[in-house]
Amino acid sequence: MSDTDHDRPDNNRASHDARDWLVRLTSGSLSAGELEQFKLWRDCRPEHRAAFEHEKRFWKQLDRLAQPAGNVARQQSSGMTRRSLLGGGAAIAAASAGFVAAPRVSIWWQADFIVPAGSQxxxxxxxxxxxxxxxxxxxxxxxxxxxxxxxxxxxxxxxxxxxxxxxxxxxxxxxxxxxxxxxxxxxxxxxxxxxxxxxxxxxxxxxxxxxxxxxxxxxxxxxxxxxxxxxxxxxxxxxxxxxxxxxxxLLAWRQGKIIFEGKPFAAAISDIGRYVAEPVILRPGIDRDLAVSGIFSTAQPLAALQSLAKTQALSVRRIPGIAIILA
The missing domain is CATH 2.60.120.1440 (Jelly Rolls)
Known part of the structure; x- marks a missing residue:
């Protein structure tokens, strides 16, 4: 048996572990203690760091592939019914998830402290x-x-x-x-x-x-x-x-509140979206600049999304772990 063959099981294990860590890092739900565990794992052996770098490069390739998929979705949207848009939500959400993975990994790589979605x-x-x-x-x-x-x-x-x-x-x-x-x-x-x-x-x-x-x-x-x-x-x-x-x-979040006063619809959705683990996706054709106002609880972000969605007669569909779609 060659040295390369002897090392292969450990290398496979490192690749699997690296992939698991990358998924957890991009989920936004890792605690500070778990982040320290990741750093210890990454730094304890050279093959761990190499495996993680390999997985990051792979995810960046997916990131580049996701953008054309999003463009195709936008080009076809004018002919989509509401049913077909919701039926294809998982595909659109997957492209979106790929698109945001690389920036999230970059932040998690640098950060000493990260706060999970919905927490302070x-x-x-x-x-x-x-x-x-x-x-x-x-x-x-x-x-x-x-x-x-x-x-x-x-x-x-x-x-x-x-x-x-x-x-x-x-x-x-x-x-x-x-x-x-x-x-x-x-x-x-x-x-x-x-x-x-x-x-x-x-x-x-x-x-x-x-x-x-x-x-x-x-x-x-x-x-x-x-x-x-x-x-x-x-x-x-x-x-x-x-x-x-x-x-x-500005400090409403310290009291468990989100306050909007004449804020553009898309910006308000983006703010509320920080309190949920999944990315929030707006279907094409939504009035992104519609001014909205309100006071919402940070503990009930889905209810806040549903309230804002009603201002444009939209429905909210959550695909757990994938995306929240307003259409």
């Missing part, structure tokens, strides 16, 4: 900061000498920040920009390339675009935020001028 977590950081992370959120802690750096990779988080003994600033890197604060209370959300920063108490400086670890700031333009002020910025763009922050709406 309060995380004590090394400096005494309390980070509250909302559903589907992911952060990476990257403290270093002279800089308390946290990456908000996805979602929204609230930070209660104590002053550092050495005076080092606390920085949240999100969406290609940075928010610096010495101490205080702020909330940051990142979705669809738009980052929203609001100060609850204290002062913060918001820089964008800027590398997360950049420390030479004297020539960098920034926006200064005082208590109850907010700004937004798109990835690669400068932050807007400070404005009054609607803290009740």
């Amino acid at each position: 977590r309060e995380l004590p950081l090394p400096d005494g900061t309390i980070a509250a992370v909302n559903t589907g959120g992911a952060i990476k802690v990257d403290f270093r000498v002279g800089l308390r750096l946290v990456h908000l990779l996805r979602g929204e988080a609230e930070f209660r920040i104590p002053p550092a003994a050495d005076g080092s600033p606390f920085r949240v890197a999100a969406g290609g920009g940075n928010t610096d604060m010495s101490d205080g209370h702020l909330t940051i959300g990142n979705a669809d390339d738009l980052t929203t920063v609001a100060v609850v108490a204290g002062h913060a400086a918001v820089y964008s675009p800027l590398a997360p670890d950049e420390t030479v700031l004297s020539q960098r333009p920034y926006v200064d935020l005082a208590s109850s002020q907010q700004t937004t910025y798109l990835s690669g763009a400068n932050p807007g001028q400070p404005g009054a922050a609607d803290l009740e709406m």
Whole structure:
């Protein structure tokens, strides 16, 4: 028996394990403890890391294949009846699931803390900061000498920040920009390339675009935020001028609520979709810009989806573990 033949059973086991981990990582339901188990598995043997990289490449190939499938579905949609659309929902959902797999894997690979769909977590950081992370959120802690750096990779988080003994600033890197604060209370959300920063108490400086670890700031333009002020910025763009922050709406999730006031339909569905494990798919032809308002419970996201669906006479069909389809 050759060395290659001798190793094959272990390699097959590593491939199966890698595939299982990848499925669990992209499901959005892994706990912080399970993520640590994954990292230990990945790092304990070179063949584990190699198998996981191989599976990631395979999923990315599926990702590239999923987009043409979505295009075909859109081209055929004008001739679809409601029955045929729902009957083909599993195929459309599978393409969508393939499309979102690669970004999710990238986030899970980087993150130190990930919050499963429908949950919230309060995380004590090394400096005494309390980070509250909302559903589907992911952060990476990257403290270093002279800089308390946290990456908000996805979602929204609230930070209660104590002053550092050495005076080092606390920085949240999100969406290609940075928010610096010495101490205080702020909330940051990142979705669809738009980052929203609001100060609850204290002062913060918001820089964008800027590398997360950049420390030479004297020539960098920034926006200064005082208590109850907010700004937004798109990835690669400068932050807007400070404005009054609607803290009740921005922090509604801390009270178990989702609040919309004149929000476009598709954006509202996307927000609620963060509270469910499956991707939410809108059929073609829906008025994505219809303004909707309401107050919903984070504990009942399906009921919230059904309420919003009624504004366009849509039905909601859930395919457990695959997708939720509004058609």
